[in-house]
Amino acid sequence: GQQLNQSPQSMFIQEGEDVSMNCTSSSIFNTWLWYKQEPGEGPVLLIALYKAGELTSNGRLTAQFGITRKDSFLNISASIPSDVGIYFCAGHDSGAGSYQLTFGKGTKLSVIP
Amino acid sequence: TAGITQAPTSQILAAGRSMTLRCTQDMRHNAMYWYRQDLGLGLRLIHYSNTAGTTGKGEVPDGYSVSRANTDDFPLTLASAVPSQTSVYFCASSSQGSTDTQYFGPGTRLTVL
Numbered sequence: 001g002q003q004l005n006q007s008p009q010s011m012f013i014q015e016g017e018d019v020s021m022n023c024t025s026s027s028i029f030n031t032w033l034w035y036k037q038e039p040g041e042g043p044v045l046l047i048a049l050y051k052a053g054e055l056t057s058n059g060r061l062t063a064q065f066g067i068t069r070k071d072s073f074l075n076i077s078a079s080i081p082s083d084v085g086i087y088f089c090a091g092h093d094s095g096a097g098s099y100q101l102t103f104g105k106g107t108k109l110s111v112i113p
Numbered sequence: 114t115a116g117i118t119q120a121p122t123s124q125i126l127a128a129g130r131s132m133t134l135r136c137t138q139d140m141r142h143n144a145m146y147w148y149r150q151d152l153g154l155g156l157r158l159i160h161y162s163n164t165a166g167t168t169g170k171g172e173v174p175d176g177y178s179v180s181r182a183n184t185d186d187f188p189l190t191l192a193s194a195v196p197s198q199t200s201v202y203f204c205a206s207s208s209q210g211s212t213d214t215q216y217f218g219p220g221t222r223l224t225v226l
Contacts, residue, residue: 042117042203042217043156087127088155090215100171101215105155
């Protein structure tokens with residue numbers, strides 16, 4: 001089945017630093033999604049990408065859909081303490097004929113004030 | 114609007130007992146999903162429903178059953194709970210299947226002893 005490798009697994013950064021995380025897939029996806037999960041809550045959608053090469057921003061967050069359609073990255077600029085959480089990538093292959101998303105295992109972000 | 118609600122918030126259950134986790138959405142989304150989240154394994158799909166009256170198996174369906182009698186509700190039943198079903202369970206919904214974004218509920222923390 002499809003697999004997503006998300007890295008890094010965890011990060012400790014100083015407040016104000018930029019953050020970068022990425023996901024790579026063993027197969028092609030038509031949609032890439034990035035979610036953030038805070039403790040005790042469900043994942044919340046941050047950015048959705050629908051076209052290869054697409055670069056989309058949401059405030060201090062920027063995500064890109066890789067040209068090969070097998071990877072995506074998420075950047076967070078000028079991190080702040082409320083950026084703490086687990087970030088998940090997810091991909092969908094509409095050609096597979098299902099509605100299922102494949103999720104990465106998450107990147108746990110800790111921000112040191 | 115409430116979005117997606119899940120009940121109960123948490124539960125401790127004796128092994129061998131049955132339990133139904135409830136999920137209700139008020140967004141009139143066609144598709145609904147049940148995931149379990151375990152440390153180091155990320156989010157894994159248990160069952161899904163593309164529309165009322167239909168259901169499908171996800172990555173880890175064994176020991177779980179679902180029904181979709183109407184658009185709003187998607188209960189998950191454990192017929193005879195086992196300790197390996199200790200997890201945090203998330204319900205999600207989307208309006209056009211996975212090519213659209215999935216919105217998650219707050220989760221149910223289940224402990225099976």
